[in-house]
Amino acid sequence: MKNKLHISVVVAAMCAASNNAWSQSSLTLYGLVDGGINFLSNAQTGKSQGALTGHSKVSIQDGTLGGLNASRFGILGTEDLGGGLSAIFKLESGFAINSGALGQGSDLFGRQARVGLRSNQFGTISLGRQYDPAIAFIRPFTIAAQLAGFMGTHVGDMDDLDDSHYFDSSITYTSLDYNGVVFGGMYGVGGVAGSPGRDQTWALGGGYTNGPIALGINYLNAQNPNFSYFGGNPASGTTATSNNLGSLGSATEAQANPIYAGYASAHTLQSIAAGGSYAVGRATLGVTYSNTQFRSLGDTGMSGPNPFGYGGNVTFSNAEVNFRYQITPVLLAGIAYDYTHSSGADGRPGAVYQQGAAGLNYALSKQTNLYAAVVFQHASGTDSLNQPAVADITGQTASANNHQLAVRIGLQARF
Numbered sequence: 001m002k003n004k005l006h007i008s009v010v011v012a013a014m015c016a017a018s019n020n021a022w023s024q025s026s027l028t029l030y031g032l033v034d035g036g037i038n039f040l041s042n043a044q045t046g047k048s049q050g051a052l053t054g055h056s057k058v059s060i061q062d063g064t065l066g067g068l069n070a071s072r073f074g075i076l077g078t079e080d081l082g083g084g085l086s087a088i089f090k091l092e093s094g095f096a097i098n099s100g101a102l103g104q105g106s107d108l109f110g111r112q113a114r115v116g117l118r119s120n121q122f123g124t125i126s127l128g129r130q131y132d133p134a135i136a137f138i139r140p141f142t143i144a145a146q147l148a149g150f151m152g153t154h155v156g157d158m159d160d161l162d163d164s165h166y167f168d169s170s171i172t173y174t175s176l177d178y179n180g181v182v183f184g185g186m187y188g189v190g191g192v193a194g195s196p197g198r199d200q201t202w203a204l205g206g207g208y209t210n211g212p213i214a215l216g217i218n219y220l221n222a223q224n225p226n227f228s229y230f231g232g233n234p235a236s237g238t239t240a241t242s243n244n245l246g247s248l249g250s251a252t253e254a255q256a257n258p259i260y261a262g263y264a265s266a267h268t269l270q271s272i273a274a275g276g277s278y279a280v281g282r283a284t285l286g287v288t289y290s291n292t293q294f295r296s297l298g299d300t301g302m303s304g305p306n307p308f309g310y311g312g313n314v315t316f317s318n319a320e321v322n323f324r325y326q327i328t329p330v331l332l333a334g335i336a337y338d339y340t341h342s343s344g345a346d347g348r349p350g351a352v353y354q355q356g357a358a359g360l361n362y363a364l365s366k367q368t369n370l371y372a373a374v375v376f377q378h379a380s381g382t383d384s385l386n387q388p389a390v391a392d393i394t395g396q397t398a399s400a401n402n403h404q405l406a407v408r409i410g411l412q413a414r415f
Contacts, residue, residue, distance in 0.1 A: 031073035034063025036410025054400025084120030133205030137216035141275035143336035147359025159290035225269035226304035262384030264304030267296035310345040351381035351389040
């Protein structure tokens with residue numbers, strides 16, 4: 001086929017006493033390649049005399065860091081078992097176009113690896129490395145999913161609305177569509193001997209679509225999130241002294257994640273997210289809200305380091321409003337404003353992150369499109385590293401001061 005390599009074969013499955021049954025199997029190879037040129041202001045380069053230093057930079061980046069979508073390839077498989085039941089599997093690998101290296105900690109199928117059963121009467125259940133339901137029920141309402149890509153994600157993607165978190169050894173269920181209502185859940189087995197609850201994750205979500213209105217809601221709970229939530233790649237480390245949330249910084253290195261790297265000792269992370277959109281003609285208005293909490297800080301034995309001696313809980317409240325307009329059948333434009341407030345730990349001052357994003361997408365064909373995205377972020381208050389908050393656009397190097405601008409021009413091709 002022109003847009004997909006689709007291989008279908010029919011094989012004999014079983015012979016019953018009274019008749020022959022046949023099983024239809026199919027394999028589909030698919031993929032996406034996204035590359036572009038990025039400009040980033042105030043990128044941290046280190047520290048000098050106790051102060052952060054930074055410079056603007058221009059780079060060619062894969063979609064994983066700043067593009068509309070992360071580059072990937074995958075295989076879908078389906079076998080009809082009869083009676084409305086099918087066996088399914090999906091294997092998906094991320095990669096960087098600059099080097100050809102595998103993504104997700106160099107896992108061969110680090111994005112997804114799952115197998116399951118799909119029933120025309122009961123829905124779909126699958127096992128393996130998977131996403132939580134927020135990707136299906138909330139992410140479509142964000143500017144990141146529509147036009148701005150990973151750069152337009154809510155700060156640090158802590159609410160997982162841009163699929164940067166993966167859940168190993170998980171079980172998921174997705175229902176059928178009941179007059180516009182779909183629901184699902186995920187349970188990730190911690191797999192720690194003698195401690196069944198350690199590193200476990202679970203989530204419940206649902207969505208509703210009726211004409212121009214679409215709604216979604218999701219709840220996620222992760223025990224020892226430094227490992228179960230932020231440590232989903234092999235390269236993240238496996239010991240309780242590791243800090244998978246990001247570097248805590250030093251006198252000589254730039255900080256990888258100042259927004260919440262200091263909260264690695266949280267025993268639990270919970271996130272409640274909701275979203276919706278309303279379409280009128282060519283225009284669509286979308287909103288999302290999420291409340292993400294790092295709970296019971298100070299769990300240094302099982303979760304992670306706590307160099308600042310934090311205790312209690314920290315809450316991040318995030319709200320996004322966006323607007324997009326289909327200018328022509330091949331040209332889509334949109335803008336968004338995102339606001340994030342952190343409560344701070346132990347009654348200490350928190351931080352505020354305000355972010356604006358705009359995007360333009362031009363379809364060259366059904367499979368190929370050119371796009372441009374602009375994201376500006378401003379930070380204030382005190383961040384998780386107990387320092388004046390710096391801007392940190394998702395997927396980019398954190399800023400050396402409280403503001404940062406990122407611009408990308410990219411090309412994306414699907415097959």
